[in-house]
Amino acid sequence: MAYQRTKYPPWSWSSSRKSTFRECKRKYYYNYYGAHNGWESSAPEEAKQAYRLKNLDGIYLILGSAVHEIAEFTCKIIDSTSKLPEEAKLIDKIRDNLNRAYAESKNPETWYSSPKQNFMLQEFYYGDGLSGRMIKLIKERMRKAVPNLLTSKSISEIIKDKCEIKIAESMDTFMMGNTAVYAIPDLVYKDKEGNWIVVDWKTGKEYDSHPAQITVYAIYIMEKFNIKAEDIKGRVEYLLTGHNRDVEITPDTVKKVRDEITESIKNMRKYLEDVEENIPGSKEKFPITGHTRFCKWCNFYEMCKEELESKK
Numbered sequence: 347m348a349y350q351r352t353k354y355p356p357w358s359w360s361s362s363r364k365s366t367f368r369e370c371k372r373k374y375y376y377n378y379y380g381a382h383n384g385w386e387s388s389a390p391e392e393a394k395q396a397y398r399l400k401n402l403d404g405i406y407l408i409l410g411s412a413v414h415e416i417a418e419f420t421c422k423i424i425d426s427t428s429k430l431p432e433e434a435k436l437i438d439k440i441r442d443n444l445n446r447a448y449a450e451s452k453n454p455e456t457w458y459s460s461p462k463q464n465f466m467l468q469e470f471y472y473g474d475g476l477s478g479r480m481i482k483l484i485k486e487r488m489r490k491a492v493p494n495l496l497t498s499k500s501i502s503e504i505i506k507d508k509c510e511i512k513i514a515e516s517m518d519t520f521m522m523g524n525t526a527v528y529a530i531p532d533l534v535y536k537d538k539e540g541n542w543i544v545v546d547w548k549t550g551k552e553y554d555s556h557p558a559q560i561t562v563y564a565i566y567i568m569e570k571f572n573i574k575a576e577d578i579k580g581r582v583e584y585l586l587t588g589h590n591r592d593v594e595i596t597p598d599t600v601k602k603v604r605d606e607i608t609e610s611i612k613n614m615r616k617y618l619e620d621v622e623e624n625i626p627g628s629k630e631k632f633p634i635t636g637h638t639r640f641c642k643w644c645n646f647y648e649m650c651k652e653e654l655e656s657k658k
């Protein structure tokens with residue numbers, strides 16, 4: 347589809363938008379409004395800066411994305427050959443991504459001119475690069491995540507029962523009123539009993555918000571394939587530990603999550619000057635967080651530094 351310039355960003359909702367809104371209103375502003383059109387050469391300097399910083403990546407985020415890529419690749423290989431890919435091949439793919447991020451981070455001029463097309467690690471931008479300890483930790487995580495993926499409950503079940511894979515990594519939306527709600531299920535398959543299993547791979551810690559996130563994906567599956575909540579089971583697979591958590595999907599849990607989304611949309615819209623056009627209030631209406639100890643790990647730190655120091 348041809349790119350169509352809009353003065354303001356299109357309105358939408360996602361679980362990650364909700365968590366950014368909860369974390370820090372100013373971060374939410376920069377991410378979802380301030381950075382808009384910051385890719386244009388004629389954009390105001392602040393929009394360009396917000397857009398660049400939005401595209402910074404942390405090394406753990408790169409690892410997470412690389413693991414998601416190999417999970418998608420694994421599902422596609424199973425779908426076409428009914429076999430697992432080699433573990434060493436998957437590790438090489440992740441290593442290639444990490445090496446690329448490391449190499450490109452040493453070239454700030456290239457990133458500065460095309461921040462979306464090139465990597466810049468936050469650890470290089472705001473710090474001294476990656477310490478030996480960090481590199482060791484990343485390698486350990488990579489070596490745990492890959493075998494845990496290949497022996498996960500979901501992959502083992504697909505192989506054993508020759509389950510039909512319906513979706514392997516997809517980003518799509520469903521509508522709630524006039525809001526497009528983003529759903530990015532990592533894997534959806536049908537088990538031998540005919541249940542639809544919605545899977546989310548995680549490469550970080552276990553959080554209480556994960557079941558609600560899976561339920562958002564379940565609602566998307568219900569709408570897309572016209573099926574009932576009772577026919578769906580959710581599962582979060584924690585690839586660093588090999589644990590998994592089943593998430594019950596029922597009409598009640600679906601209603602609860604729909605209500606939470608409605609409430610979240612209502613709260614976000616309180617910060618808009620014009621709801622129809624998605625025009626935000628001024629930056630100052632989006633306060634900086636009260637939990638400033640996390641600010642030094644935030645992409646937008648350099649834009650807030652002065653204000654943060656004035657509040658000390």
Ligand code: SF4
Pocket residue numbers: 370371372373374634635638640641642644645646647648650
């Ligand atoms: S640096 Fe702190 S105050 Fe500024 S956007 Fe990030 S989290 Fe919010």
